[in-house]
Amino acid sequence: MKEANYRPTVATVKLDAIKRNVQNLKAYLKENTEVIAVVKADGYGHGDVETARAALEAGAAMVAVATPDEAVRLREGGISADILVMGPSPVEFASQALQEDITVTVSDASWVAESAERLYDKSGKLKIHIKVDSGMGRIGLRSKEQLQSLLNEVGKSDKIMIDGIFTHFACADESDPSPTEEQFETFIRMVEEMPEKPRLVHASNSAATLLYPDFALDAVRFGISLYGVAPSPYTNTKLPFPLERAMTIETELAYVKLLPKGNRISYGGTYETSEDEWIGTIPIGYADGFRRGLRGQEVLIQGERMPIVGTICMDQCMVKLSRELPVGEKVTLIGRQGEEEIMFEEWAVALGTIPYEIMVSISKRIPRIY
Numbered sequence: 001m002k003e004a005n006y007r008p009t010v011a012t013v014k015l016d017a018i019k020r021n022v023q024n025l026k027a028y029l030k031e032n033t034e035v036i037a038v039v040k041a042d043g044y045g046h047g048d049v050e051t052a053r054a055a056l057e058a059g060a061a062m063v064a065v066a067t068p069d070e071a072v073r074l075r076e077g078g079i080s081a082d083i084l085v086m087g088p089s090p091v092e093f094a095s096q097a098l099q100e101d102i103t104v105t106v107s108d109a110s111w112v113a114e115s116a117e118r119l120y121d122k123s124g125k126l127k128i129h130i131k132v133d134s135g136m137g138r139i140g141l142r143s144k145e146q147l148q149s150l151l152n153e154v155g156k157s158d159k160i161m162i163d164g165i166f167t168h169f170a171c172a173d174e175s176d177p178s179p180t181e182e183q184f185e186t187f188i189r190m191v192e193e194m195p196e197k198p199r200l201v202h203a204s205n206s207a208a209t210l211l212y213p214d215f216a217l218d219a220v221r222f223g224i225s226l227y228g229v230a231p232s233p234y235t236n237t238k239l240p241f242p243l244e245r246a247m248t249i250e251t252e253l254a255y256v257k258l259l260p261k262g263n264r265i266s267y268g269g270t271y272e273t274s275e276d277e278w279i280g281t282i283p284i285g286y287a288d289g290f291r292r293g294l295r296g297q298e299v300l301i302q303g304e305r306m307p308i309v310g311t312i313c314m315d316q317c318m319v320k321l322s323r324e325l326p327v328g329e330k331v332t333l334i335g336r337q338g339e340e341e342i343m344f345e346e347w348a349v350a351l352g353t354i355p356y357e358i359m360v361s362i363s364k365r366i367p368r369i370y
């Protein structure tokens with residue numbers, strides 16, 4: 001699987017961790033609640049086909065992605081399970097979706113009308129999930145009238161079949177439950193307008209799955225926590241079962257030198273040694289997703305935290321070592337060494353963002369090893 005890689009910088013993905021997260025989730029959910037494994041954005045940076053396969057093997061019933069192209073990639077990668085495209089699809093995608101048995105998300109009647117026209121001479125039925133905007137304000141219908149006209153259009157065509165209806169929570173990872181409870185009620189009122197309940201009624205993302213077991217309905221859409229990461233610090237304090245982290249990022253010391261007091265390091269010369277310092281260079285930089293804002297971030301070497309000093313370059317950066325260490329010594333950027341662990345959350349705090357953004361920013365240049 002691994003292509004030639006002369007650089008020691010790698011992201012190792014433990015597919016067993018993903019499997020155990022799915023198994024623990026299934027044990028926690030009611031027996032008739034399905035797991036939809038969310039593998040959008042290349043499986044949150046972990047590899048879409050590989051993580052989809054692992055999640056399905058562990059008992060997920062379906063996978064979900066954000067875009068039509070992501071769904072097509074999974075089919076090309078040999079994933080034969082049901083795939084839901086959760087974001088908008090253009091009507092131009094309808095016929096390929098039908099052909100490849102990809103389920104699309106629909107929010108309005110005109111989409112149904114236009115795609116029905118495109119599908120009139122095709123065999124089979126296009127599966128759709130209706131999206132309800134219960135308070136996220138992104139995509140989805142908001143009124144009973146909109147739902148009614150969508151159902152009317154579906155009724156006019158024998159090429160379109162309603163397989164599900166769903167909504168998405170905006171604040172499920174926060175401590176105040178009221179916005180999530182209100183969204184859930186709004187959603188359920190809309191579902192009750194359906195003359196026939198579709199096969200899958202679903203609402204919960206990872207946070208809602210972990211914090212609101214009563215909202216699980218027919219399926220949950222489990223994204224970030226599939227990879228072992230809690231959606232927020234608050235959620236992390238309330239986990240009903242342990243999550244196992246799937247990714248570690250490691251490299252090696254590529255160069256080591258003793259830099260005498262008063263010497264500067266990296267672009268701009270903004271770091272100056274205040275004594276004779278052992279400095280290690282590691283082959284990872286902002287082109288790998290190790291963003292410039294992570295200057296000062298620590299890495300683990302021999303179980304010890306040591307800081308990045310000076311500006312992070314595109315492909316390399318420097319670490320202040322606590323002592324002389326050999327070239328080739330393992331450096332952990334994300335993961336555990338002994339008692340110490342560095343998690344995506346730590347980078348997220350340093351950069352003023354959320355772990356989601358960090359995970360999907362680990363660039364393709366770092367090979368994923370399974």
Ligand SMILES: *Cc1c(COP(=O)(O)O)cnc(C)c1O
Nearest residue numbers: 038086168205206221222223224
């Ligand atoms: C991304 C996404 C999810 C998964 O969210 P997590 O917080 O990662 O679990 C679920 N549903 C929709 C509609 C999404 O866009």
